[in-house]
Amino acid sequence: MTVVPLAELASTVRSKNAGVLHVTFDVLFRDHRAYGLAKASGALSRERLAALYGLEPEQIVTWVFYDPGLAFKFTIRRRQPAGTPGEPDPFGSQLYPPLFDVQIPVASMEGDER
C-alpha cells in the first residue's frame, strides 16, 4: 500500500492557542480528494494523535473533520495555562510539525494496487 505524509496532502498545517488552556491544531487540505483520503484513512484517529503527542486520548478535547473547510481539527488541553513557567511554546504556534510525517494510506483510493 502506498502512503504519503500528511504534509503532502495539506496546504496548511498549524497550531495555535485557543484560549489559555488549549492548543488547537488545524489541517487544511489541498482539495476534496486529499481531504477524502485523509478522512477515510483513519490515520488521524484520536488514539493515534494521542500516541503521537504522548497524551491520553481524553486529553484531546475536540476532534473533528470539518467538511465546509476541507479541514481536520483537534484540540488538546495543556498541563498548565499558556505562559506558566515551564509550560512550552506560549503561543502554541510550533506544536504542529510532528503532524507533517503522519503517513496517510492512499493506494486503494488511487486505484494503484502495486
Place this chain on the structure above:
Amino acid sequence: MPTFLVPTGHLGFTPFESPSFEIGLGRCPDYLVADSGSCDIGPYPLGSDRSHSPSAWQRHDLERMLLGARDLGVPMIVGSAGDTGTDSQVAAFAGMIRSIAAEHGLGPFTMATIRAELTPARLTAMLEHGRPIVGLGGLPDATPELLARTNRAVAVMGAEPIMEALRQGADVVIAGRACDSALCAAPALLAGIPAALAWYLGKVLECASFCAEPFAGKESVLGSVSRERVVVEAMHPEQRCTPLSLAGHAMYERVDPFFEHVPGGTLDMRELVYRQLDEKATEVTGMRWLPNSYAIKVEGAGWVGDRAVAVMGIRDPITLSFLDEAIEWARGKVTERLGAPGERHCYQLFFHVFGRNGVMGYLEPSAVTGHEVAVVVEVLAESAGLANEICALGSRSLFYARLPVVKGTAGNASFWSDEVLAARPGYIWTLNHLVPVEDPLELFAIELEEVRAVAEMAG
C-alpha cells in the same frame, strides 16, 4: 445593510497596512472597528499592567482610524485597549485619541471610554457575597486564596456596554477588555440585526484579513450584515474572501469550529452556508443563536517570581550523551547551596534544551538530539538577587559538570556569553473564570467626554 471596515486583528501589535484600509474607506463603511487585545501574549502584560506593544504603533493605527472615521463622520470602535484592556491602557488610548485630534484639528466629537478592570478586592467581596467565580475548562472555582495571588484582573465585556456607549452618542469608543466579536456585534445589534447574524459578523471579522486568502495579516476586510446574511469582502487587491477561506478561519484559535460562546449565548455555526458572490466576496447564511444565562469571563494574572536567564551551548558529543546527568549535576549544585525548591527559598529552575525538546517540551515525540544544543537556564525566585545567583550557579555548574566520561577537561559547555540576563518577572494566569451577572453593564464603567481640538491646542 450596515458595513464594517476592520483593518487589523490586533491593533498596535504591528502597524496595520494603510493601502487596503484606504481602499476600504473608499467604500464608505458605517463603522471602523478594531480589536487590540490578546491572551496569546501571556499573563505578564496583564499582571504587570504594561502594554505589550510600542505606543508608536498603537498611535499609528489609532491615527489612521480616527482620521478615516472623522472624515466619513462614522463611529470608530476599539476594544481591549493596549493588549490587556486594563484601565491604564484605556486611559492611554483615550489620551492618544485626544492628542491625535489636537494634532489634526479634529472635533468636536464624543469619545466614550469603557473601563473593565476588576480589583482583586472587588472580586473577593463578590465571593463573600455568595457570587460564584466559576473556573472555565475544568479549572477549580476561585477561592479567596486564588484571588489573593491575583495582582490584576479584567472582565471581558459583551456587546451591551458598547451598545450603551453608542446609544449615548459616542463617535469614538475606547473599550477595556472586550469579547473580540462584540466590537462589530454591538453596533449591528443596535441596528436591530438578529443576534445570530450580528455575532457571526463579529466573529468572522475579528482577525481582519486572516479570513481571506492568500495569507496576509494586517490587511483590511469589509463586512456587511442584514437580517438575512453576512457578506465579507477582502480589500487588499491580491486577497479574496472565499467559502474555504472563511471556513478555514472559523476554526482559527477556536477549540471547535461550530460554537462560539459569548456573553448571553452561543453562536451556532453548524449549519453555515457559504456562497461566493464574486471574486473577492462571500455570503454566509445559516448561523443560529442559542441564548444562555448571562455570564462574564474574568481574566486574572498573578506574580510568581523574579526571573533570570542564561544561555549555554553544548557541542561535545560525550557531554551530549550524558546531557541529563550534566543537568542533574548542575541542579544538585544549586540544591546543595540553596536547598531544594521550597525548602529554604522559593524558586523554580528550568533547563530548556533547544535542539532536543526546547520548543515542544513534554509534547515532543522525537528522541533526536542535534549535534549541538542550546541550554536556556531559566530561574524564577522570590527576589531578583536570588534568581541571579541560582541562574549563575546553574549555568556555571553545567560548565563544570562531573560526568562518567570527560575528555574536554576545560569545560563541558560553552557560555553564549558568561552573564545572567535580567528577564521580566514571571506571572501566571490565575483567573480564566466566569462570573454570572444579571445586568450586562454591571462590571463596566462608561464615561463620555467631548473631544475638542481647539481646547487642547490652546492648552
